[in-house]
Amino acid sequence: MAIYVEDKTRVIVQGITGNQGSFHASQMLEYGTKIVAGVTPGKHGEVVHGVPVYNTVSSAMQEHPADASVLFTPAPFAKDAALEALEAGIKILVLIPEHIPLNDAMEIMAVARYRGAVVVGPNTFGLVSSGKCKIGIMPNRFFTPGPVGVVSRSGTLCYEIVGQLKNEGLGTTTVVGLGGDRVVGQHFTDVLQEFEKDPETRAAVLVGEIGGSAEEEAAAYVRENISIPVVAYIAGKSAPSGKRMGHAGAIIERGRGSFESKETSLSESGIKVADLPHKIPGLVKEALE
Amino acid sequence: MKLYEYMGKKLFADYHIPIPRGRVVETEEEASKAAVELGGAVVKSQVLTGKRGKSGGISFVDTPEEASREASRILQMEIGGEQVKNVLMEEKHPPEKELYLALTVDGEARRPLVLASQYGGMDIEEVPDEHIVKWPLDALVGYHPYIAREICHQLGIEGKAVKSFIKLLGSLYQLFKEKDAELLEINPLGWYGEELIALDSKVVIDDDALYRQKDLPQVEEKTDMEKKASQMGLAYVDLGGDVAVMANGAGITMATLDLVQHFGGTPANFLDFGGGAGEEKTAGALELLLGTNPRVILINIFGGITRCDVVARAFVNVKERQGIAIPFFFRLVGTNEEEGRKILEEAGIEVFQSMKEAVSRAVEESKKQGGGQ
Secondary structure: OOOOOOOEEEEEEEEOOOOHHHHHHHHHHHOOOOOEEEOOOOOOOEEEEHHHHHHOHHHHHHHHOEEEEEEEEOOHHHHHHHHHHOOOOOOEEOOOOOOOHHHHHHHHHHHHHHHEEEOOOOOOEEEEOOOOEEOOOHHHHHEEEEEEEEOOOOOOHHHHHHHHHHHOOOOEEEEEEEEOOOOOOOOOHHHHHHHHHOOOEEEEEEEEEEEOHHHHHHHHHHHOOOOEEEEEEEEOOOOOOOOOOOOOOOOOOOOEOOOOHHHHHHHHHOOOOOOOOHHHHHHHHHHHH | EEEHHHHHHHHHHHHHOOOEEEEEEEOOOOHHHHHHHHHHEEEEEEOOOOOOOOOOEEEEEEEEHHHHHHHHHHOOOEEOOOOOOEEEEOOOOOOEEEEEEEEEEEEOOOOOOOOOOOOOOOOOOHHHHHHHHEEOOOOOOOOOOHHHHHHHHHHHOOOOOOHHHHHHHHHHHHHHOOOEEEEEEEEEEEEEEOOOEEEEOEEOOOHHHHHOOOOOOOOOOOHHHHHHHHHHHOOEEEEHHHHHHEEEEEEHHHHHHHHHHHOOOOOOOEEOOOOOOOOHHHHHHHHHHHOOOOOEEEEEEOOOOOHHHHHHHHHHHHHHHOOOOOOOEEEEEEOOOOHHHHHHHHHOOOOEOOOOHHHHHHHHHHHOOOOOO
């Protein structure tokens, strides 16, 4: 069993004929993901890496019913493409693009809520159930099966940590990128809840960063609802307050969202907080024993 | 993008939200003239930082002489590191009561959120939670008068002011949607029995939506280097230390800075050149970094959407083009790692696999060069 996506999950790639869409479709296929169709308006009839391309999600779904869709559409057109996928009945929607306006993101989330669909992102690397199905842009070779569930706000840092876990012989069940934006579909709490239900996930790693209140939210949730061990790392300990560090979320304002606030609330909920990324595997091993 | 108070008020006026009479002036002569027209005035410095009142950047005057003197004083002020360039002269119109009203984005609920309080005029962070009404909106449902009626009920607002509030909140929501605001704050919102007037404005526009908001004024609050970086699509923050850091992704860049500090070094900057950067952007980021004259350069690449070969090629090209005299430490793993490693090694560049090792070596070198904490 895996969470969100598994080996049977059928996937559509929106924007498959573009540079990024085409490159990552090939990487996903190589990983073993069942990509059943691609969508790019005006490119019906083309074939990308053996995948047939359609003009609309709905017409693609008529020929190739799918559960999930991943978007490589440029930000200004992302809302249109996302709503199209939700209308066509997609239940797992992965939004790769960054710089999607907040108003557009809030509208996408409202429609997903109404249609009972799960949105991952925007501004995410995607998600992967290791050895089964990868929907996203992360490098294939780090994601091998094992007992650890990983959920992260940032991308590259998550690969770094998954890579370090792998070096220590620890594989992953499912790895989920929440996305770096202020409005994202899945939160730490949503993913931790799924890990808790998954018999194969024996420990969870939470990769957070300064800014916002998602880690504090997660800490409160873990205290009440989660029985598997959770290890956390928070990036940005050295960041000066009031400076925006790239992600929309990574800004400390008026003491809220600071490293100290997050570290304290996580520790108080019984979560082991690693002070540096390379200390995570050791803490996970201890927790598993 | 933050807007100055007077720009925010202009937007309010465009959306029929009542504001006081007033105008922006840049000299004491104009200020004195404005005071005559307005019959006494409030002189308000126009800066993007908060706490103007506490720093003496707001003054109440009765005569043209006073207006001229106060405007002259305020125009010479620097508030929160920002030079005052102009002042807003407004009529004095003390309200019966000061309210607080804001529309913002609630990331936790993934919805727009109305915040309202009877305790306006002070910093909302200092108002106890039980005195703030929080009403999340649904983007699909939008704004309807019942929302304002409910908020008025919770605030204890009755009578004719309810009608004004319904209209005002409706206008505010329309502005929020149409102009892609991420924060609209009116503090204080002046209460005059039946009428409500926005006595201040704080407007922040969503940077990611600026491409479709061409009509808005452009406000720039970055340093020259930060401006240059953002034009290239890079996120750059000056931190003033010795080890210049460049990485791909905000999270890993922050973690790299944390590690630099852990080993006793001081980061010179935060430079995230993003996921999937091409050769040109990578070279641009590197050149920008070289322009800051750091003691040591540390490059930390974990390629996902970023391809290692592209980064390596860009680096070698810049090195060959302008020569790099500063010691640098290159960590490279991820997508197309083998090709990237080969390109660097052929150019005689040592490549690290471990982030920890690359950072500790970079910090060590920066200390040799006379840096450190």
